[in-house]
Amino acid sequence: MDEFQFIKSIKQKTYHQHSLIKGIGDDAAVFRDTTHDIVTAVDTFVDKIHFSKQTTQPFHIGYRALAANISDMAAMGAIPKFYLVSIVIPKNVGEKSLQSIFTGMRKIASLYKMDLIGGDTVSGSVLTISITIIGYVPKGKARYRSDAKDKDVVFVTGTLGDSRAGLHILMNNIDASFTHYFIKKHQMPTPRVTFAESLRPLKRVSLNDVSDGIANELKEIAEASKVTIMIKDQEIPVSEHFSQFSRTQQNEWKYFGGEDFELVGTVPKQDWPIVKENAKKLMLRISKIGYVTYNEQLNGQVYVKKNNKIKLLNTFGYIHLK
Amino acid sequence: MDEFQFIKSIKQKTYHQHSLIKGIGDDAAVFRDTTHDIVTAVDTFVDKIHFSKQTTQPFHIGYRALAANISDMAAMGAIPKFYLVSIVIPKNVGEKSLQSIFTGMRKIASLYKMDLIGGDTVSGSVLTISITIIGYVPKGKARYRSDAKDKDVVFVTGTLGDSRAGLHILMNNIDASFTHYFIKKHQMPTPRVTFAESLRPLKRVSLNDVSDGIANELKEIAEASKVTIMIKDQEIPVSEHFSQFSRTQQNEWKYFGGEDFELVGTVPKQDWPIVKENAKKLMLRISKIGYVTYNEQLNGQVYVKKNNKIKLLNTFGYIHLK
Numbered sequence: 201m202d203e204f205q206f207i208k209s210i211k212q213k214t215y216h217q218h219s220l221i222k223g224i225g226d227d228a229a230v231f232r233d234t235t236h237d238i239v240t241a242v243d244t245f246v247d248k249i250h251f252s253k254q255t256t257q258p259f260h261i262g263y264r265a266l267a268a269n270i271s272d273m274a275a276m277g278a279i280p281k282f283y284l285v286s287i288v289i290p291k292n293v294g295e296k297s298l299q300s301i302f303t304g305m306r307k308i309a310s311l312y313k314m315d316l317i318g319g320d321t322v323s324g325s326v327l328t329i330s331i332t333i334i335g336y337v338p339k340g341k342a343r344y345r346s347d348a349k350d351k352d353v354v355f356v357t358g359t360l361g362d363s364r365a366g367l368h369i370l371m372n373n374i375d376a377s378f379t380h381y382f383i384k385k386h387q388m389p390t391p392r393v394t395f396a397e398s399l400r401p402l403k404r405v406s407l408n409d410v411s412d413g414i415a416n417e418l419k420e421i422a423e424a425s426k427v428t429i430m431i432k433d434q435e436i437p438v439s440e441h442f443s444q445f446s447r448t449q450q451n452e453w454k455y456f457g458g459e460d461f462e463l464v465g466t467v468p469k470q471d472w473p474i475v476k477e478n479a480k481k482l483m484l485r486i487s488k489i490g491y492v493t494y495n496e497q498l499n500g501q502v503y504v505k506k507n508n509k510i511k512l513l514n515t516f517g518y519i520h521l522k
Numbered sequence: 523m524d525e526f527q528f529i530k531s532i533k534q535k536t537y538h539q540h541s542l543i544k545g546i547g548d549d550a551a552v553f554r555d556t557t558h559d560i561v562t563a564v565d566t567f568v569d570k571i572h573f574s575k576q577t578t579q580p581f582h583i584g585y586r587a588l589a590a591n592i593s594d595m596a597a598m599g600a601i602p603k604f605y606l607v608s609i610v611i612p613k614n615v616g617e618k619s620l621q622s623i624f625t626g627m628r629k630i631a632s633l634y635k636m637d638l639i640g641g642d643t644v645s646g647s648v649l650t651i652s653i654t655i656i657g658y659v660p661k662g663k664a665r666y667r668s669d670a671k672d673k674d675v676v677f678v679t680g681t682l683g684d685s686r687a688g689l690h691i692l693m694n695n696i697d698a699s700f701t702h703y704f705i706k707k708h709q710m711p712t713p714r715v716t717f718a719e720s721l722r723p724l725k726r727v728s729l730n731d732v733s734d735g736i737a738n739e740l741k742e743i744a745e746a747s748k749v750t751i752m753i754k755d756q757e758i759p760v761s762e763h764f765s766q767f768s769r770t771q772q773n774e775w776k777y778f779g780g781e782d783f784e785l786v787g788t789v790p791k792q793d794w795p796i797v798k799e800n801a802k803k804l805m806l807r808i809s810k811i812g813y814v815t816y817n818e819q820l821n822g823q824v825y826v827k828k829n830n831k832i833k834l835l836n837t838f839g840y841i842h843l844k
Contacts, residue, residue: 221559222664225746227597227731228563228657230664234556237543240639241550242654244608246646275549286566286608286652317562320652324568330608330642330652332564335550342544342552409549424547 203321206295210302216313217281219336229317231282236336239278243269247327255370258297260387261329262304264459268411269333270312271391271461275409277343277400278335279393282317283309285331288324301329312393341400343407343465348425352406352466352492355475357392358485359439360414361450364457368449378441389461396463398478407465413456415515417464418502428498429466431490431513433506455513466492525643528617532624538635539603541658551639553604558658561600565591569612569649577692580619582709583651584626586781590733591655592634593713593783597731599665599722600657601715604639605631607653610646623651634715663722665729665787670747674728674788674814677797679714680807681761682736683772686779690771700763711783718785720800729787735778738837739786740824747788750820753812753835755828777835788814 211224222230245251245265256264266283273280285305289298309316366386369376376382391409399405406425408417414436422429436454445453467475472488479486502513533546544552567573567587578586588605595602607627611620631638688708691698698704713731721727728747730739736758744751758776765772789797794810801808824835 222666226666226668227594227729228561228600228655230559230561230598230659232559232661237552237554238560239550239552240604240606240654240656242606242608242640242642242652244610244642244644244652246610246644249644249646272549276552278550282562284562284564284654286564288566288568288648288650318564320564320566322566322568322571324571324648324650326610326646326648326650328610328646328648328650330564330566332562332606332654333550334562337552339554344544344548346548 206298206321209299210316212316215315217315220282220315220317223315223317229282233336235339237339237342239273239276239335239337239342240333241269241272242330242332243272244328244330255367256387258300259304262301263308263388265329265331266305266308267389267391267461269331270308270393271409271411273333273335274391274393274396274463275343275407276335276337277341277396277407278337279397280312280314280333280335282315282334283331284318285316285329286320288322288326288328290325290327293327338400343396343405344424345406345408345421346424347404347406348421348427348466348492349468350427350492350494351469353469353472353488354429354431354466354490354492355486355488356410356414356437356462356464357395357479358460358462359437360410360460360462361442361453361457362439363389363459364453365442365445377444381441386459389459391461392463392484395479395482395484398482399475402467402471402474405465405467407463410460410462410464411458413458414464415455415502415513418513419515421466422502423500426499428493428495429490429502430493431502431504433504435487435489437485437487528620528643531621532638534638537637539637542604542637542639545637545639551604555658559661559664561595561598561657561659561664562654563591563594564652564654565594566650566652577689578709580622581626584623585630585710587651587653588627588630589711589713589783591653592630592715593731593733595655595657596713596715596718596785597665597729598657598659599663599718599727599729600659601719602634602636602655602657604637604656605653606640607638607651608642610644610648610650612647612649615649660722665718665727666746667728667730667743668746669726670728670743670749670788670814671790672749672814672816673791675791675794675810676751676753676788676812676814677808677810678732678736678759678784678786679717679801680782680784681759682732682782682784683764683775683779684761685711685781686775687764687767699766703761703763708781711781713783714785714806717801717804717806720804721797724789724793724796727787727789729785732782732784732786733780735780736786737777737824737835740835741837743788744824745822748821750815750817751812751824752815753824753826755826757809757811759807759809
């Protein structure tokens, strides 16, 4: 199978998105939409750094990679529409694995009626997948991390640390309880697109997705918004099966684990009941974990209250470049 | 320098494009344009496959990679506006080289007032650059390779094979005439954006850029348009310094060399004078190299007339995946 046959095999026969004018098959894809703002991001995944054979089947490599991109759209309040995939393929990755990677992407793409509209296929020594995602958001409704303000409620969806726990189980082949639950959270995360969309009526929401661990995400909000964020350790939501891991692991994973792809953000106090109600309708757990404050000396920082002590929350998540 | 410092260092202080709402600094970039169709493509470049230390300085790696993407926009008749860069960085690539790669990209980006609006930076063992480009084209004015029709004139801009000759000189450290000319054609190609834009008044143009060699590009047009393309060998434009290379080299490079980033396409016969006139105004060489014909048995193929014999033109360009 050569490059052209491969591209032909992954090319969609039909497209879902009416705004698409030209998909795969020319020098570039073309789409038209005059009622939305266009949102775009790119995320790259490298073998042995972002995934490994031991913990991730080809299907899940594809699924998780696109999920991470979709989560970026959720964090912007946008609906994902299109994706382009650039893949570097080593000789030792067979056609079956390749097809499975794309099947994994198609699987999660289909949940959002997303279309694969372009990409590039090159040979190389390290399996590398770079995904560009394009989404739509109603004009002026993109959600930024710079929109947090004094007295806002800080919230987070779902539970944190589960993906990291799943990775731990896979890496160490551990016989844990609810193994399947944690592994699924790692391999097939659910971006919170619908929840972010449900917040549209709200005037102001600051938003990030938990890709690098909540410590990093909150710090980004605090820095971009020039505010101080205060959270309570005991309010950080974890799953009921999380207590089987050591205290150190629990603590590390919930703050720095990352890849949970939950949403963390802030809203004005008076909007918090609406946020809670929306989450409830979607049967999505949501937690108030703290509040925003304004203190010129402390702005840009995140503080955690634990056992009646307030500590600065350090950030050390996945920083790949040293 | 960590990932964040690096991103900060390459982040533009100001943006050129008024349609950009949010550049680098959130989970995704946001832009708004209601009067154009949006055109997007991605291209990936891997060390030792698409470039090497021997032939390409970091500055030129960046310049050429973005030029290739810009050329895709030209091939669509679109004006490039934004780019996102995903880069895999090995330990042995120092900060200075990295900065030079981005300086190279900025150099050519500035010619088009393009903005760097996103990307990803990860560590890995092989330097890999994946660029996503986004451009605008007036509604319905995107140019496709599927628009060639019977009796069209087939044209190509510039001269072919020069980039491949430049690579040859660099790889073999050859003492050729006009070395600088060929090397520059290889390292700093000029995409034909303005020329493609000048064709806007024309109703129908089929267009491809010469990234993989004209044999491949013509075949793509013939296949997509379901027509037969007949070209004359002696009409293929080559530079006046090309004759110093062997006949085999000349023949191979002009058909299969690729990376000249010229434009090849077809227009109705009556529009050919306009195309010529536009090229003249831009001081761009343009050549009529053949015509389109319709023959059910031969459609999808390209034929070359050479020494009064007509031969099927085979395609073997850069097919990276085997």
